[in-house]
Amino acid sequence: MKTKILVANRGEIAIRIIRSIQELDYDAVALYETPDKDSRHIRIANEAIWIGDGPRSDYLNIDKVIDAAFKCGAVAIHPGYGFLAENADFARACEDAGIIFIGPSSDVVDKLGNKVMARKIMAEAGIPMVPGTQNLKQGDEGLNEAIEFGKTYGYPIMLKATSGGGGRGIRRIEQEEDLAEEYPIARSEALAAFNDDSVYLEKVVVRPKHVEVQIIADKNGRTVHLGTRDCSIQRRNQKLIEIAPASHLTPEQNDEICETAVRAAKASNYFNAGTVEFLLDSDGSYYFMEINTRLQVEHTVTEMISGIDIVRTQIKLAMGKELLFTQEDIQLRGHAIELRINAEDPKNNFMPEGGKTVTVYRSPGGYGVRLDGFCYQGFTIPQVYDSLLVKLTVFGWSWNETVDRLKRCLTNYVITGPKTTIPFYLNLLSDPDFQAGDFDTSFLETHEHLLDYEEDSSEVNKLARLIAEIHHKGENTYAA
């Protein structure tokens, strides 16, 4: 019997992982909740285990997933992204159960998942951080600290509640004059909201680029990077487009960020694949944000420019192999862009189109085109999960070639049933700023006109609809 690896995930990423497992001549075991019963990840796995009606709760249920691994006799679990992927308890449960967790150790997941802890480790390793303070002192003393901080680093700055999180308890200060007024309010708000009035300061990086570095480390601590990615184009912190390598970086900057990422990984005794995220300021300075201790959605762009199968590497490392390549062996070339084609209506606030059936599905192909999806003709999109249908990743030797290819692929796509983000992307790809590589995290806010695209309502499509009807009915019933 072949060695089995359990994939504790669903959708496109489950399929992505299953492919590498099968290429390594292992058997892939899929999990599914009831709403996913028609999902393709079940069909292509060697074995599938139903773990409950969910939705989501069973994919998140550590006991059920470990049970499933026992039931099928899997020696390892790949958590994918989302769900249990960055859950230290899950990693620990695997370790306790004697199952290989394909990812870093539970300790690493734990400490890098804790923002304060992670900052501390990185600060000690000399990794550049967004300038900030410890908790400010009470009263005027604290206010003076804040004024000093503003003088040193410039405005805007942020007053953050120490116990806050998820975007809550933050006040943005534009100028020194506002501090005296805002500072006590921030404290009293923090007290009211979190029962803790401690606040600290952080510099605001205005319109940063989101740049991240893919790193891989083996158990011996040999750590390499696979270059940068730019994930600046986001909507409400949800990445839409990912690009490798990050544009507008000098080779020196690029090398420096990548080497910093490797240092950050080493500082945390990192093992397996991970991503070090930075904010890149317009002046070229960059600051550590966090380390994602998992496979990223956008790993495909890195695979395209590096030629390295990250998931295959992850599995091999987890199964005890060493890295067979050094930093010098890695040659990054060309450009890759990945788009998340979601079943969403961008014009309607990106409202998910779950529950709709894909009546026609035709995908593009050809040189430099990669698809990671799980959609098929006749598939009804479950309403209870995310709306990602397929990731379209293209490779090209130059930036322009890559953009051209991406456009071509999008125009070749035929998806009917749900609305998708395709027409929005087509509009976006034609934007001069995008084509010039000139974008940061504010791109969508500053380019709202990109939502003004013709869906199927352009004049020619209206006429085409009439012609299709004349063709279908064998006569023009509106002229009969």
Place this chain on the structure above:
Amino acid sequence: MTRITQDMDTATVLATLREADGYYITNTARDMSQSDYKNRILLHTDLLAAKAREAAGYFSLEITGGASVHVDILRKQVDPFLKLELLRQAMPDTMFQTLCRGVNLFGYRPYPQNVIRLTVREFAKYVDVWRTFDFMNYIPNMLAVFEEVAKAGKLNEPCICFSTGPEHTNDYYVGKVQEILDITGDDIILCIKNHGGLGTPRRIGELVDAVKQAYPEIIIHYHGHNTDGNDIGRIAEAVLNGAAIVDASDHAFTGFYGPPPILTVIQTLKDLGRTAVSIDEEAVIETSDVIRDQRPDYAQFESQIKGFQPTVQIHKLPGGAMGSSLEQASKGGFLDKMPDILHKELPEVQKDLGNYWSVTPGSQILWTTAVANVLDDDRYGNPSGDLKNLLLGKYGPFPFYKPADWIFEKVFGPDWKTIIEQEGGVEEIEDMDIEQERKTLAERLGGEPTEQQLVTFLQHPNDAVEFFKFEEKFGQSYVLPPSIFLRQGGFALGETLIFRDHLGKEHMLEIGPAQKTEEGETNVYLNVDHHQRVFVFAPEQVAGSQAAVTLSKEEIADLARAGDIRAPFAGNVSAINVKVGQEVAEGDQVVVLEAMKMQTPVACEVAGTVSAIAAKVGQSLQPGDKILKIDTGEE
């Protein structure tokens, strides 16, 4: 010689016509389309012809009016105002002419005065010459149109409708001309409207001469049809006797029931020493060369029966109704009865009903009555609502004599005298609450309508809304040539269609495969400007699946007596006069059906309460389809 152009004021136009040494020509493209192509000649073809027609130097181009306004929205899916706007852009000099049915405007029934006036005002923005008629030659029916046309500074062209028979004397017609002039004054063009192409050339010559003798200054426009193949002769005689303008159209499209070819008119009259003023013969020829290759695409709308119909002198059907009558006979499966209908019953009905003029809507009444008389084998036993209205005098007084009493008795029953006394007389139609109609339309459109949309809506409310929906869904489809818009049997796989949209942008469509899904849906693939698109069509409803059982006439009548009212014949529901829960008495008109442009009320056979309504206004019904149910309280 002076060309008449659109920028001239009416006085200049009339003076030019009076001083002309020769005659002018109106290109009656609209009447050709209506008579020989069931009104389907598309704006696309008219736009193709526009440049050469503009260069040809006509007095006018008749391009709107008659049934065309309705067909524009119903079957050609083009806005009748946009059509005029685009043609005006393409033809800045040529005057546009319309044919207006007086109080019936471009429809089949009288409209309220305020609707007439609003409609004329809107159309007069584009239409320079207003040919107006009334099928009873009842002049008061044209008054409102005359007034609005004059107010708009456009030319009035009142008609005397022409027919033949002992009553149709020169004296009678000269008297009618006087009636018109008394109202309009002298600044008009008088049209002799020979919609059937009746009479011999000599008869027309005599009539023109008689009118000219009586009113030497009058400008006569002769309008005829070539149904018997002899309109050139009538035109020639009309011109020789003093007609100033005649009607004809482009030879590449001339058929059997519409106008004769322009070029033949010119050649014939040249030989008789008469010149076509300001006409560029090269441009006339070029027009036909430009549009000739479009004609096969309209073949499906040409008459089923080929050849001239000299028997028109017997049945007198107007050219504009020939094609549609034959089509009805063909669809209704009574083509074999046509000789009886056309040559025996129709002339008889005409005599019965007062020998008035067989033109819309009077021609439809004659035709429908003759068809019913023959098919039911019961003369006047199944009268249409419009026949009743005619007999009641709603359209105007009978011009020569009233039908015989037995016909009134057959139609209205033994109490017919009382009915005529109480309900008879010219219909007084109350003004419509136009602002209320505007609100109704706004609700149905989901937005404020334009003035033109409102006018279109007031003409044909349901069809207008359907058309506005079509426009929204399918865009400006007038850009499609007939080879696409009127294609029969679908396109060939891989066929490439190239056209420009209304903004001038060129597009290329390639026909891809069509594929049926398991659910019965059809996916039609098209490459639209190189982008693949798929259009999904729901499974076809099996026709008549709900009324799979065909009911006989007797069964329908039996059901009606039991309170289950079914459609007695095929037609569209034009009104439902009752609501669920409403009490009805025996004989109440609960529903009005429309077939062959005629409205026929359906009365209930029993008293009771309306318990269910299955039909909807605008719905097309087959005989036996459910309309509504009446609970009689008996079980």
